[in-house]
Amino acid sequence: MKGRINWKSVRDSGGVWIALVVFLVAAAISNENFRSPQNLVNITRQVSYSGIIALGMTFVIAAGGIDLAVGSLFALAGVVSLFAMNAAGGPESVQLVAGLGAALGVGVIGGALNGVLVGAARVQPFIVTLGTMSIFRSLALYFSNAGLVRTDNVLYQKCGMAEFGGIPLPTILLFVLTACLAVVLKLTRFGRHVCAVGSNERVAYYSAIRTGLVKFWTYVLVGGLAGLSAFLLGGRLNSVSSSGAGLSYELDAIAAVIIGGTAMTGGKATIPGTLAGVLLLGIVSNVLDMWGISVNLQGTVKGLVIIIAVLIQYKRKD
Incomplete structure (x- = not known):
């Protein structure tokens, strides 16, 4: 009936935000330190690095793919970025541009490699990204001798710690990219093609959609965002660890996307939902720390949240 509100659609799209508010209120009541403005700001800073990657992962999963290599690509982009920054001559601003260009370049190239293998060669994305995950991490370790890469660029550190208001x-x-990519997903032809490919690739192909090219660009997007995120984190720490940087970021990104309401089978996605998933995971990790829960058990909680989110998806299909 025209003009009638589809409450099921509202519930499906807003459920994660309701869960976020419930968790936020419960955490604020349980611990007074949690509700301090500085702690809340720190949560958003901590989740922003994996969150930026999660935004790109939304497109990959919406198109029916998966990317297990983003964490390793993050480390490789960060390592190469600092090497480029240290090698560049001239003022610190020039070094900064060189480092940013290197980080984005490595991220895009790594994403393009995955995209070619998945989109053109038609290899299963799980197999492709499982292989490149090992390759990217290995290259990061090799270039840095399995150590820490540092930079003395003061401007870079100032940018990494910069705050506005x-x-x-x-x-x-993170919030600007969320707004921009939400528009891309919902209001552009590329966004519609991404969901069409994920929903039914064969039908999309017969509808004259270049399915391989669509998949290619989703991997390029998430790769570029991984490079950007690596550059940002390097500025905060003024260093990049080849072994620890980006560790489990692929799992955090996938978890946020699933919790946010994007279907693992593709075809349905929500960028604002992914943002809510990112914030929800950040709040859970933060409050577990404040409750004194062992770091070794926090993965258990995260895993349970993911399983519950997937079960809810299957329940909705039934």
Whole structure:
């Protein structure tokens, strides 16, 4: 009936935001330190790095793919970025541009490699990204001798710790990218093609959609965002660990996407939902720390949240 509100659709799209508010209120009541403004800002800063990657992962999963290599690509992009920054001559601003260009370049190239193998060669995305995950991490370890890469660029550190109105730069970028990519997914031809390919690739192909090319660009997007995120985190720490940087970021990104309401089978996606999933995971990790829960058990909680989110998806299909 025209003009009638589809409450099921509202519930499906807004459920994760309701869960986020419930968790936020419960955490604030349970611990007074949690509700301090500085702690809340720190949560958004901490989740912004994996959150930026999660936004790109939304497109990959919406198109029916998966990317297990983003964490390793993150490390490789960060390592190469600092090497490029240290090798570049001239003022610190020039070094900064060189480092950013290297990080984005490595991320895009790594994503393009995955995209070619998945989109053109038609290899299963799980197999492709499982292989490149090992390759990217191995290259990061090799180039850095399995150590820590540092830089003395003061401007880079200032940018990494920059705040505007008390809001960290990575947090601002996370929200800006969320708005931009939400528009791309919902209001552009590319976004519609991504969901069409994920929903039914054969039908999309017969509808004259270049399915391989669509998949290719989703991997390029998430690769570029991984490079950007690596550059931002390097500025905060003024260093990049080849072994620890980006570790489990692929799992955090996938978890946020699933919790946010994007279907693992593709075809349905929500960028705002992914943002809510990112924030929800950040709140859970933060409050578990404040409750004194062992770090070794926090993965258990995260895993349970993922399983519950997937079960809810299957329940909705029934």
